[in-house]
Amino acid sequence: MSEMTDRALPNSERRLKLQLRGVMKAFGTTAVLDGIDLDVAEGDVITLIGASGSGKSTLLRCINLLEPVDDGQVLLDGVDIAEPGLDPDPVRRRIGMVFQSFNLFPHMSVTDNVAIGPRKVLGVPKATARANGLEMLTRLGLADRADAYPDQLSGGQQQRVAIARSLTMNPDVMLLDEITSALDPELVGEVLDVVRGLKRDGMTMLIATHEMAFAREISDRVCFLHRGRILEEGTPTEIFGAPREPRTQEFLQRVIDAGRF
Amino acid sequence: MTSQPTRRELYERARRRRSAVIATVSTIVVVGALVILVPMTPGWDRVRQAFFDGDVFVESFPRLLRAFWLDVKILVWSTPLIVVVSLVLALARNTRSPALFPVRAFAIVYIDVLRGIPVILLVFLIGFGVPALRLSDSRAWANPLIWGTVTLVLSYSAYTAEIIRAGIDSVHESQRAAARSLGMTNRQTMATVILPQAFRRIGPPMMNTFVSLQKDVALVSLIGPVEILRQAGIDKAKYANFTPYVAASLIFLALTIPCTRLADYAMARQRQRTGATTIA
Ligand SMILES: Nc1ncnc2c1ncn2[C@@H]1O[C@H](COP(=O)(O)OP(=O)(O)OP(=O)(O)O)[C@@H](O)[C@H]1O
Ligand SMILES: [Mg+2]
Secondary structure: OHHHHHHHHHHHHHHHEEEEEEEEEEEEEEEEEEEEEEEEEEOOOOEEEEEEOOOHHHHHHHHHOOOOOOOEEEEOOOEOOOOOOHHHHHOOOOOEEEOOOOOOOOOOOOHHHHHHHHHOOOOOHHHHHHHHHHHHHHHOHHHHHHHOOHHHHOOOHHHHHHHHHHHHOOEEEEEEEOHHHOOOHHHHHHHHHHHHHHHHOOOEEEEOOHHHHHHHOOOOEEEEEEEEEEEEEOOOHHHHHHHOOOHHHHHHEEEEOOOOO | OOOOOOHHHHHHHHHHHHHHHHHHHHHHHHHHHHHHHHHHHHHHHHHHHHHOOHHHHHHHHHHHHHHHHHHHHHHHHHHHHHHHHHHHHHHHHHHHOHHHHHHHHHHHHHHHHHHHHHOOHHHHHHHHHHHOOOOOOOHHHHHHHHHHHHHHHHHHHHHHHHHHHHHHHHOOOOHHHHHHHHOOOHHHHHHHHHHHHHHHOHHHHHHHHHHHHHHHHHHHHHHHOOOHHHHHHHHHHHOOHHHHHHHHHHHHHHHHHHHHHHHHHHHHHHHOOOOOOOOO
16 A cells, blocks of 8 residues: 555655666676666566667666676665675575576476475475475465476466565565566566566566567656666656657667567 | 387388398307317417317316406405595696695696506506605505505596596586576585586496596406405416416406496487486
């Protein structure tokens, strides 16, 4: 209930979950993130769109501290997690990440994949972790595959297991990096359905995607990345309906020409 | 299911039958040729007397088997030690923390040096060298068995460390990213995600190394202990006949061949369980 009222409030008055302040990241001499500023309020769903190489994955990896940030701040609940020297492990457990290539642990059953995080990181007893994991799998329609191994699943099932694996850690924020790009077209739907469910539950999400129709449908705001900068940010209607920046227009035109929107 | 065989089943059945016939015929031809041709060689009678003497075989076999027990014991002590030492070395070599630079440097030097020296030389150097230091008067200190085992552990852990390291490196970086993104520490990631996968992959080279260790145990005989190779030497001198060496070889094969087959079987099962498909 409170969530509904929260959503109605203007951006500035809702609790900020994540704030990026001038985030910089270079690989060698090439700046891949060139001063990223972004506010993410609790329950926000923000999509990152942009050409290949524009820095979407790098941005998500920096927020999860999988890549060290060179400069700038990443504030999670007001605390700067990008501070050099800070222990990243306690931060990462609060941020879920789902990858394009699923990255399930192939030597563990589906249930163990989902239970391993809480067991190792949160110290949840094995039986409890497995029970919770099974519950999560059931929620995502995977109960009958609980004893299978990742290699025995379809891509769509694997990706749903990967989402379940993140969710069992009960994260504050979820980062989804092109989670449907490696899937056959007919399997994309089942994964996107899960994401829609997460939005209904009020999960704060940052989503990098090439699925423009999905971005338009699910986003509270869309960010267009170009060469490591957020060139344009706005509601789906603004970005997809009337993009201001020529670069954004160009990008969207190219997507349409390629028949992908 | 029990009704008509499918077209494929019929084809496979015919093909299996044909393969079986070909295999049988070719085996009979090859074995027959050996049995007929080898005895026709000019030196065959002398070789048979020197290497395949039934009486000598029967007499020395039990002694060799008893001596072989020592090889087995050395093997049983050294194998877990090798695994532990090599795992430590592999992890030490892979550390990135600058504080642990000396550890990494030590691991690199250790692996380079001990892998570079022939095992037989190392057996002499350590087996005769260390007791000669006379660091202690206890009998254990002069026990060639202990120094033989230590030598094998030193040498083989260097090889095995490189195998394990290659296994660790073969696990894709994205697995590490997935584990770390759950909040696992570096150590947890290594123990629960990377190493289990690495060890599954290095099964075959580890098995090769283990079989080669089974054979190299015999080198310990060079510094004293009466294990199978030395016993075979003693018997050879006693009977003035090489048959004990042939018997010793058979005893080694009786250990190494089942080990290899068992490992193949275990790995095939592993693959099946995790569902990874193999292309025939
Ligand atoms: N580890 C790395 N080392 C060097 N360069 C890198 C590394 N990771 C990414 N880059 C470079 O950073 C740039 C941004 O990459 P990134 O993966 O963030 O783009 P992206 O927007 O996610 O692209 P895509 O849509 O193809 O996934 C690219 O030019 C890429 O080559
Ligand atoms: Mg990417």
